[in-house]
Amino acid sequence: MKHSRAFWLFVGPFAVGLLVFVYVPIGWSLLLSFFDARNTVTPTEFVGLGNYADMLTDGPFLQSLGTFSVFAAFIVPLTFVLALALALLVNQISFMQAFFRSVFFLPTACSYVVASLVWKLSIFNGVRFGLANTVLGWFGAEPVAWTVSTSPPWYWLVLVTLRLWLQLGFYMILFIAGLQRIPQHLYEAAWIDGASRGWQTLRYITLPQLRTTSVAVLLLLLVAAYQAFDEFYNVLGTDRGYPPFARPPLIYLYYTALGSGGQDFGHGSAGAMILTLLIAGVTLVQGKVITR
Amino acid sequence: MISRRRLLSAGAATMLLAACGSNTGRGGDGQALRQWYHAYGEPGVQQAVERYAKAYGKVPVDVQWNPGDYDSKLATSLLSDGGPDVFESTLQISSVRAGQLVPLDDVFGDAKSDFTASILAGHTADGKIYGVPQAVDMQMLFYRKSFFAQAGVQPPSTVDELIDAARRLTTGGVKGLFAGNDGGGGVLGGPALWSAGLDYVRDHQVGFDDPVAAQAIGKLRELYSSGALLLGAVKDWAEPDAFTQGLVAMQWTGLWAVPAVQKALGDDFGVLPFPKLNAGGKTSVPVGAFGAMINAKSKRIDEAKEFVKWLWIERTDYQEDFNLSYGFHIPPRKSLAEKATKLTSGAGAEAVKFVRDNAKASNPPDWTSVMRTAFNDAVSRVVRDGAKADDELKAAAAKVKDELKRLYG
Known part of the structure; x- marks a missing residue:
């Protein structure tokens, strides 16, 4: 097919941007992953799969992959169920629906950095006048150092509530869009056949009809879980680096490749490739299992 | 045949990309030396370093003030050709091994013995000095x-x-x-x-x-x-x-x-x-100290050396001003630290004593x-x-x- 001039006018700049800022860096990163590339992006010392072997035997990196697989196993179903529940509720109500939709969607527009700082500095700071500690104080409890204490690991509470607040609205909108595409006559037919309004229609009509949306949401959630960076970096990172717990793979790679005191692009790139393969693999398996 | 309009739009796209990538504060090749600082929090430091640069008679010096994540920005710029000629940083052996820095042993001259030894050690790697200490924290x-x-x-x-x-x-x-x-x-x-x-x-x-x-x-x-x-x-x-x-x-x-x-x-x-x-x-x-360093990729290493020598070794009055007029640092040179009035009593004097007797490099x-x-x-x-x-x-x-x-x- 011959594309018109207008096609290239509109698509061209975007395609060039994609090529220059996405595909070239990916290719370059792949290349770097086979070299000893310390403090240089034009390395000369080829090391083959050495960087990959190092990363696959590197304790902290494997640990971060492990931690975030567990994190994904929790956060993906949790966000999924809550977003779906929210969407069903908002879709049900007959008054001020647009208002509620906007209210729940609004946090999506908030910057991760700003939200992280609000969570870290005002809601969950460790001093007695922090919001969460003030509430605890009403019940006579001692202040809790939310982002510091590792036993119990309260920092998960901070990070998970933050992530839910930021993301729920977006996935809710996806589900609402899916819900509104379900033809009304299906429900009507079901009611005539005697299906009850609650669980039965949800189980036999709504959920099956939402399958495509669900697969998309799960996929996005999974990728987002492995790509965690912003709120973790801003809540738990300090000027002394990042603690060894709840360290997302991307943060570990960020410190490896760009940390002060040694830019190791070879190992960083190898880690990024491993992570990419992992995300692609898990996504494919998930897609297969769900659409079967 | 490429039409004129298509050529124009392609040109515009390239220009846009170029504009995104090349804002390095460069004042034009062969003119000004480019000097980088991170953004000091104390008011007045930026004006002070700009004043020093202006006072240098031999070549014009462009000072770039870098708010935000200075370390990452600097490290990235040192990989490219768009980096500064002169910049401040702490010393990392990885930069030395990657050949990113110019040894500065010859700019010290007699003044070397006047620098606090532990501070100078923090700017030495593989037996060579790579930074002229500016201010001690x-x-x-x-x-x-x-x-x-x-x-x-x-x-x-x-x-x-x-x-x-x-x-x-x-x-x-x-x-x-x-x-x-x-x-x-x-x-x-x-x-x-x-x-x-x-x-x-x-x-x-x-x-x-x-x-x-x-x-x-x-x-x-x-x-x-x-x-x-x-x-x-x-x-x-x-x-x-x-x-x-x-x-x-x-x-x-x-x-x-x-x-x-x-x-x-x-x-x-x-x-x-x-x-x-x-x-x-x-x-x-x-203790730690930012030092003035020179980019090995600079095309004007000799001029840069001369400037660093003038600013951080010869002009002791500027070092005193830089260390003591804005924030609260210890001058890396013993002769200056001793005569600074701010550092002769109270916590300042104690700090000078600690640095003299108990200093350890915070980040060797x-x-x-x-x-x-x-x-x-x-x-x-x-x-x-x-x-x-x-x-x-x-x-x-x-x-x-x-x-x-x-x-x-």
Whole structure:
């Protein structure tokens, strides 16, 4: 097919941007992953799969992959169920629906950095006048150092509530869009056949009809879980680096490749490739299992 | 055939891309030397460095002020051809090994002996000096005299006394000590090693591969689990807010905080080095200094050298102004540090003494990010999770050993 001039006018700049800022860096990163590339992006010392072997035997990196697989196993179903529940509720109500939709969607527009700082500095700071500690104080409890204490690991509470607040609205909108595409006559037919309004229609009509949306949401959630960076970096990172717990793979790679005191692009790139393969693999398996 | 319009739109796209990528503050080739600073927090520093640059007669100098993540920006720019000619930084052996820096031994001349030796050592790698120290920063322990008097506690001179003091000073809404929101592992890891007479790295060998290290780091765990630490403060250890607001009796922070503390508390505070663990150990203060360095990719290395020599070695009046007129630093040159009036009494004078007698490099050039991550992870696990210090430090030592082997063979 011959594309018109207008096609290239509109698509061209975007395609060039994609090529220059996405595909070239990916290719370059792949290349770097086979070299000893310390403090240089034009390395000369080829090391083959050495960087990959190092990363696959590197304790902290494997640990971060492990931690975030567990994190994904929790956060993906949790966000999924809550977003779906929210969407069903908002879709049900007959008054001020647009208002509620906007209210729940609004946090999506908030910057991760700003939200992280609000969570870290005002809601969950460790001093007695922090919001969460003030509430605890009403019940006579001692202040809790939310982002510091590792036993119990309260920092998960901070990070998970933050992530839910930021993301729920977006996935809710996806589900609402899916819900509104379900033809009304299906429900009507079901009611005539005697299906009850609650669980039965949800189980036999709504959920099956939402399958495509669900697969998309799960996929996005999974990728987002492995790509965690912003709120973790801003809540738990300090000027002394990042603690060894709840360290997302991307943060570990960020410190490896760009940390002060040694830019190791070879190992960083190898880690990024491993992570990419992992995300692609898990996504494919998930897609297969769900659409079967 | 390419139509004119298509050519134009392609041209516009390239120009757009070029505009995105090349904002390096370059004043045009062959004209001005490009000099980079990170954004100092104190008002007046930017105007001061611009004034110095203007006063240089030989070649024009463009000063670029870099707010935000200076380290990453600098490191990235050093990989490209668009970096500065002259810049400030701390020294990392990785930059030396990558050939990014120009040795500066020859610009010092007779002035070399006037620089504090420990500071100069922080800018030396593989036997060569790569930076001319500009200003010395150091960390120390601030304590509230009135709180100590009230509780009848003496300023601590050993680590055990420090833990004991922190415990006894924890009453009601006041905690004993604030040493960072990570529970002290980040800033006190080094001082804990030094308190036992150990170090990060010593003569290209692991400096903490010793059973005593576990004891030293174990003390940080004791401190953490004593309930006497303030955790999760709004501002971290580098800001004295927790101390000046009376939330703590002691805080680990830096010399830079002295003006703010003085303003808030007047004379009601004292300063101490990190105490020693045992008879074999030493009291210590971590020091660091930004130094002026020259980019090996610069096309005008000789001119840059001459400028650095003029600004940071010959013009002692500027060094004095830079160190003492805005924030609160110690001039790296002994002759200047001695005559500075701000540093002859009170906390300033104490700090000069600590630096003279107990200085330890907070981030030595051969302490790479791999080593730092391994050590900090170990300390964090010991301090916060109560992991076994012996095992954790041994694992970290093995990693540091590998990295040292890579560096020095």
